[in-house]
Amino acid sequence: MNLLILVFIFVFSFSCFFFGKSQIKKIAAVNNFKTKALPHFYGFYLSLWCALPAILIVFLWTVFEPFIVKYLIISGLEQSSLADIDHDRLNLVYQKIKALYFGTYSGAASEQIQLGAKQYGSFLAMAQNAKIVLVFTAVIGFTLVAYKKITNNTHAREGVESIFKVVLILCSVVAVLTTAGIIFSLLIESIKFFSQINFFDFLFGLDWSPQKAFVRDTSIVLTASEKQELSNAFGAVPLFAGTGFIALIAMSVAVPIGLFSAIYLAEYAGSNLRKFGKPVIEVLAGIPTVVYGFFAALTVGPFIKSIGDTLGLDVSSESALAAGLVMGVMIIPFVSSLSDDVINAVPQSLREGSYALGATKSETIKQVVLPAALPGIIGSILLAVSRAIGETMIVVMAAGLAANLTINPLDSTTTITTQIVMILVGDQEFTSAKTQAAFALGLTLFVVTLILNFIALSVVNKYREKYD
Amino acid sequence: MDTKIKIKSTNLNVFYGEKQALFDINLDINQNEVTALIGPSGCGKSTFIRCINRMNDVIDICKIQGEIEMDGKNIYAPNTDVVSLREKVGMVFQKPNPFPKSIYDNVCYGPKIHGIAETKDDLDQIVENSLKKAALWNEVKDRLQEPGTSLSGGQQQRLCIARAISVNPEVILMDEPCSALDPIATAKIEELIDELKTTFTIIIVTHSMSQAVRVSQKTGFFHLGKLIEVGTTEKIFKNPTNNMTQDYITGRFG
Numbered sequence: 089m090n091l092l093i094l095v096f097i098f099v100f101s102f103s104c105f106f107f108g109k110s111q112i113k114k115i116a117a118v119n120n121f122k123t124k125a126l127p128h129f130y131g132f133y134l135s136l137w138c139a140l141p142a143i144l145i146v147f148l149w150t151v152f153e154p155f156i157v158k159y160l161i162i163s164g165l166e167q168s169s170l171a172d173i174d175h176d177r178l179n180l181v182y183q184k185i186k187a188l189y190f191g192t193y194s195g196a197a198s199e200q201i202q203l204g205a206k207q208y209g210s211f212l213a214m215a216q217n218a219k220i221v222l223v224f225t226a227v228i229g230f231t232l233v234a235y236k237k238i239t240n241n242t243h244a245r246e247g248v249e250s251i252f253k254v255v256l257i258l259c260s261v262v263a264v265l266t267t268a269g270i271i272f273s274l275l276i277e278s279i280k281f282f283s284q285i286n287f288f289d290f291l292f293g294l295d296w297s298p299q300k301a302f303v304r305d306t307s308i309v310l311t312a313s314e315k316q317e318l319s320n321a322f323g324a325v326p327l328f329a330g331t332g333f334i335a336l337i338a339m340s341v342a343v344p345i346g347l348f349s350a351i352y353l354a355e356y357a358g359s360n361l362r363k364f365g366k367p368v369i370e371v372l373a374g375i376p377t378v379v380y381g382f383f384a385a386l387t388v389g390p391f392i393k394s395i396g397d398t399l400g401l402d403v404s405s406e407s408a409l410a411a412g413l414v415m416g417v418m419i420i421p422f423v424s425s426l427s428d429d430v431i432n433a434v435p436q437s438l439r440e441g442s443y444a445l446g447a448t449k450s451e452t453i454k455q456v457v458l459p460a461a462l463p464g465i466i467g468s469i470l471l472a473v474s475r476a477i478g479e480t481m482i483v484v485m486a487a488g489l490a491a492n493l494t495i496n497p498l499d500s501t502t503t504i505t506t507q508i509v510m511i512l513v514g515d516q517e518f519t520s521a522k523t524q525a526a527f528a529l530g531l532t533l534f535v536v537t538l539i540l541n542f543i544a545l546s547v548v549n550k551y552r553e554k555y556d
Numbered sequence: 557m558d559t560k561i562k563i564k565s566t567n568l569n570v571f572y573g574e575k576q577a578l579f580d581i582n583l584d585i586n587q588n589e590v591t592a593l594i595g596p597s598g599c600g601k602s603t604f605i606r607c608i609n610r611m612n613d614v615i616d617i618c619k620i621q622g623e624i625e626m627d628g629k630n631i632y633a634p635n636t637d638v639v640s641l642r643e644k645v646g647m648v649f650q651k652p653n654p655f656p657k658s659i660y661d662n663v664c665y666g667p668k669i670h671g672i673a674e675t676k677d678d679l680d681q682i683v684e685n686s687l688k689k690a691a692l693w694n695e696v697k698d699r700l701q702e703p704g705t706s707l708s709g710g711q712q713q714r715l716c717i718a719r720a721i722s723v724n725p726e727v728i729l730m731d732e733p734c735s736a737l738d739p740i741a742t743a744k745i746e747e748l749i750d751e752l753k754t755t756f757t758i759i760i761v762t763h764s765m766s767q768a769v770r771v772s773q774k775t776g777f778f779h780l781g782k783l784i785e786v787g788t789t790e791k792i793f794k795n796p797t798n799n800m801t802q803d804y805i806t807g808r809f810g
Contacts, residue, residue, distance in 0.1 A: 358616070437653040441716070444609060444649075445666040445723060446642035455665065460656045 089216060093146055093223055100227055101139035108134030108238060115239055125245035133244040136251050137234035142226045149219050157211045158182060161204060274534060277527030284521045286319045290528060293323015296491035298511060298522040322525055324532070326491040330408070330501040334483060335476040337412025337497060338419060342472055345416075346423025347465065353424070354431040355453055366428065373421040381485035384414035389486055396498060406488035409497040415482050422472040430464025430548075431457060463547050470544035474537040480505035504529050562587040562727065562757045563608060568622035570603055570612070577603045579782045581622070585727075585774075590749060590758045592772035592789065594765065595804070599778040601761045605729045608759065609645040610638050626727070643670055646720030646756075650732040652712035654704030654719075659696050662704040662715055663687060666723040682722055689755075690718035691748050710741025717748065721756070728752065730760040734767065746771050765805055769793055777801045 109131035116123045123130070162178050185204035187193040197205070238244065282290070298321060349369065353362050389410040396403030434457050442452040458465070488500025489510060511526040563585035570578040578600045585591050593601040603612070610631065612618040623630045631641055643666075654662050663683045664673070673679040683700070687693040692714040696707070704715055713733055720728055730749070734742040749758060749771045762768050768775055769789060776786040777798070785798045796802045803809050 435653070437649055437651055438655060440611060440614065440647075441649065441653040441655065441719075442665070443614060444611060444642055444647035445669070445719065446639045447665075447669050448639060451669050455669075456655050 090146060090150060093220065094143070097139050097142045097146075097223070097227060100231075101135040104138045104231060105131040105135040107131075108235070111235075112238055112241075112244075115241075121241065124241060124243045129244040129248050130238050132248045133251075134231065134234050134238060136248065138227055138231040140251070140255070141230050142223050145223055145226050146219070149215075149222070153215050153219075157208065157215065160211055161185060161208055164207060165200075165204065271534070274527055274531045277524050278531045281521060281524035281528040284318070284524070285322045285528075289319040290322050290324050290525075292325060293320060294325050294493060295320060295323045296326045296507070297321045298507075298525050318521065322521065324504075324529065326493040327502060327504045327507055327529065328532075329493055329495075330487070330491070331477055331503040331505075333495065333497075333501060334408050334412045334415065334487060334503055335473060337409060338415035338476045338479075339469070339473060341413055341416025342419040342423050342476075343469055346420045346472075347427055349420070350424040350427035350431060351453060351458075354428045355449070355457070366425065369424055370421050372418065373425075375418070377418065377479065377481040378485075380414050380418050381481045384410050384482050384486035388414055392498070401498060403498045404488065404500040406486060406500040407498050408487055408494075408501045411483045411485075411487035412497070414486065415476055415479055418479070418482065419472045419475050422475055423468055426468030426471065427461070427465045430461045430468070433464070434460045463550060467544045467548035470540050470547070474540040474544070477540070478505065478533060478537055480509060484509050504533050508533075559586040559589065561585070562626065563759075564625040565604075565607075566623045566625070568604070568607065568620070568624060570600070570607060570621075571619040572615070573617040577781050578607075581783050583776055583783055583786060585757060585759060587757050588753055588755075589774055590753050590760060590772040591774045591776065592768035593759065593761045593776050593778060594763070594768050595778035595784075596809070597763075600781040601778050602731050604778070605647075605731060605759055605761055608727070608729055609642050609647055610636075611647065613638065643723050644725050645727045645729060646723065646725035647729040648713070648716050648720050648731065648733045651736050652709060652716050654707070654712050654715050656703065656705060658701045659704050659707070659715060660700040663718050663722050666719060670723055672723060686718040686722040687715075689721055689752070690714045691744060692718055708741075710737050710744060713737060713741065713745060714748065717745070717752075721752070725756065727757045727759070730758065732761050732763060735763065742767070765793070765807075777804060779804070 105128075109127045112123055112127050112130040162182055165178060165181060181201065181204070184193065184197070184201050185208050188197050188201055188205040189208045193201075237247075353365055353369075357365060385406070389405055389407060392407060392410050393403045393405050438456050438460060439452055442456045447455070483503045483506045487502060487506065489502055489506060490500055491502050491507070492499055494501055508526045508529050511522060511529075517523065561584045565581050565583045568578055568581040569576065581600075581604060583604075593604065595601050606612045607620060607624060608626075608631075612620065620632060623632060625631070626641075626644070630636075655665060657665070660683055663686050664679050667673045667679060667682050673682055684693060684697075687696065692711060695711060696702075696715075704712065707715060713736070717728075717733075734745055737745065746767065749760065752758060760768075760771065772789045774787070775789045775792040777784045777792065777796075777800075779800055785792065785796060785801045792801065793805055796805065
């Protein structure tokens with residue numbers, strides 16, 4: 089139904105465009121005046137006023153309709169015999185009513201639920217009719233108002249411009265609000281977590297075994313020693329260490345390869361090779377991370393293990409090394425693409441100045457080009473680090489799950505992101521400390537990557553200003 | 557004064573891809589003189605001086621025919637060492653281009669890569685001498701570790717001159733060295749050029765007629781890739797033989 093309404097709005101607004109455009113020409117000709125803006129602005133003006141308010145109404149209605157219907161049903165139930173039962177039971181009854189109405193209810197329904205389902209149906213129909221009427225009124229009403237304004241020769245161009253501005257503002261507000269919402273939900277759940285677990289035990293504890301918390305019933309009041317024991321199960325240091333360690337392995341692959349290939353592409357490669365080579369490297373960034381995960385778990389991991397076996401080393405089949413190496417390959421394009429850009433931004437005059445003194449190409453690159461591009465290169469590396477820290481799929485598939493505090497790259501280890509996945513996969517109760525730990529970890533990750541990104545961007549920006 | 561020919565260009569043709577930029581240039585540059593190259597924009601003056609230190613090698617599509625001899629040796633001969641050529645032929649660019657390093661490191665860059673200085677003291681001495689010759693020493697001697705980019709435009713250009721003379725070249729090429737500078741800085745650089753010519757052979761590209769008159773002993777007029785007229789500066793500006801030269805120096809075109 090919504091689709092039909094939207095189609096109607098679009099068709100109507102589309103025809104309004106041509107109507108407005110031709111109408112203003114006629115009016116201008118008849119009344120012998122010069123229009124303030126070009127005719128198509130009048131068309132835009134009319135069609136925007138016709139479509140935007142109506143679309144907004146459809147959107148808001150669709151979002152709020154279920155809540156209102158639910159409220160009506162439940163308040164109806166409360167007035168009838170069920171007045172004394174608690175909120176959760178009422179909710180359950182409401183779900184049953186809904187199920188019956190949509191035909192997914194199994195078993196015999198009580199009379200009350202059947203009555204409720206009937207009511208639910210009538211509310212829905214009513215809501216739909218009301219919506220259609222409202223949308224039609226809005227379309228016709230706003231179009232008429234806008235048409236009236238057109239005939240008065242308002243400044244349609246300014247009108248259109250300000251409408252566009254409003255639309256753009258709305259879109260950016262949505263983006264900002266979403267971010268704020270995500271941070272807010274992270275914060276709320278993390279605060280719940282830290283009300284159970286000591287903040288410093290979490291940040292500095294050396295033992296991560298959240299399954300201990302899972303068997304606890306949260307309604308039981310814990311003794312002090314039990315509380316301490318619970319707190320001790322959430323020491324996140326092994327995760328931080330694992331994350332940092334894998335990121336370190338990844339960077340030690342990505343930085344040299346990425347940087348050197350960027351130098352080659354920017355300084356040595358011919359323009360044809362560069363045109364071809366840069367996109368090819370950037371393809372690496374387009375491969376889905378889950379595919380890298382396969383590669384790490386099925387090819388690189390066993391390969392490292394077999395090499396280790398022939399050397400007589402004890403290699404776990406899921407190792408930090410495998411995950412780190414593959415992750416390094418994944419972030420090569422982040423380093424190389426950005427570094428290539430900043431190396432290219434170094435003014436040619438600096439290179440010529442160096443050549444003119446008799447410096448060779450490699451001397452020029454080492455002593456003039458790279459120092460000049462250094463801030464930008466550091467920025468690109470920091471961005472790559474924050475990418476490596478946040479990467480999930482590869483480590484889930486290739487690094488293992490055991491929270492070992494180790495610096496042996498051949499051992500399995502785990503990261504913040506892996507643990508978040510582990511904690512939230514499957515059925516969970518959202519009041520247990522174990523589940524809430526995921527949010528605390530998420531918040532930590534968010535703060536760290538935010539800081540890294542912030543530093544990286546400010547470094548890059550500072551560099552940009554230098555040559556302007 | 558007994559003049560010796562330092563650089564001799566014979567039938568020099570330069571192409572950028574399909575387009576020919578220079579046509580049969582025959583020009584002699586005298587030692588310890590300032591030679592000015594004048595002419596409208598795009599006439600090939602800069603291309604010509606960039607041939608003398610083979611700076612055009614950097615440009616892929618640039619093809620060069622003909623000969624340039626320096627001290628009797630063709631610098632386009634196959635066995636020429638470009639690095640030592642550029643050590644002998646310094647260059648100052650239109651826009652000051654100090655490296656993003658300290659003032660000190662800017663000047664010692666060349667001596668370091670050519671291994672001219674043995675010890676730190678030698679290096680200090682070279683830096684001081686170069687900056688003194690470039691008439692910049694008194695202004696920067698207390699802040700040698702500050703970045704070269706923190707200097708004013710005129711100071712930056714003198715820093716670039718100091719950088720160029722730090723490797724003790726024989727020839728200095730100057731590509732419109734004053735076009736980005738104000739009259740006071742320009743006057744300082746011109747004064748400097750006059751002093752430098754006792755030690756170096758200087759070729760300067762300029763758009764300013766008065767500058768050519770002030771600093772040069774010999775002037776060449778380029779137009780559309782051809783060397784139209786060359787002679788002593790006095791003759792070119794007082795008594796040119798070619799009508800085009802006459803028109804250009806009196807401001808009727810270009």
